[in-house]
Amino acid sequence: MTELICIVCPKGCHLRVDEENGYRVTNFGCPRGEAYGKKELTDPTRVLTSIVHIRNAAHPCCPVKTSGAVPKAKIREVMRMLNTVCLSAPVKIGDVVVPNVCGTGCDWVATKDMGRENGSNEIRI
Ligand code: SF4
Numbered sequence: 102m103t104e105l106i107c108i109v110c111p112k113g114c115h116l117r118v119d120e121e122n123g124y125r126v127t128n129f130g131c132p133r134g135e136a137y138g139k140k141e142l143t144d145p146t147r148v149l150t151s152i153v154h155i156r157n158a159a160h161p162c163c164p165v166k167t168s169g170a171v172p173k174a175k176i177r178e179v180m181r182m183l184n185t186v187c188l189s190a191p192v193k194i195g196d197v198v199v200p201n202v203c204g205t206g207c208d209w210v211a212t213k214d215m216g217r218e219n220g221s222n223e224i225r226i
Contacts, residue, residue: 105141107134118142146170150212153183153198158190158215165198169207178203190217 102121107114107129114130116138126138140146148170152162171179179202186199192215199209 103142105138107137109133109137145173147173147176149176149179151180151183151209153186153188153209155188155190155192155215157217158188158192159218160215163188163192163198163215164212165209166212167202167205167207168197168210171202171205171207175203175205179205183209188215190215 103118105116105118107116110131110133112130114128114134116129116134117127118138118141119125119127120142124139124142126135129135129138148167150164150166153165154161155163165183167179182199182203186209188198188211192198192211192213194211194214196211197208198211201207202209
């Protein structure tokens with residue numbers, strides 16, 4: 102039996118997951134917590150947020166997030182690869198920064214419009 106706190110909503114129910122009986126979840130407050138408890142022990146994943154360097158913008162970093170939940174076992178690899186990325190402004194919210202990051206099927210995407218330092222959003226090719 103494993104006890105864990107549900108992170109799906111702020112209520113934070115104290116779930117109990119019985120690995121020896123088909124990962125049966127008890128003590129949940131709603132079905133979302135029941136699903137979370139089972140998944141957390143069988144296939145844990147997380148949506149990640151971070152920042153990445155950007156050139157020619159008013160700020161030195163652009164906020165990014167993964168387009169979906171990545172396996173917990175790959176979190177370190179997914180985060181570290183951002184150290185090799187440097188964007189160039191302008192960047193639009195929702196732009197794919199890194200596709201299929203580390204083979205997870207998820208992308209790193211920008212979560213903020215980042216115009217050029219001089220205020221222009223013109224894209225030069
Ligand atoms: S089980 Fe439901 S009510 Fe309880 S913390 Fe999780 S999502 Fe919220």
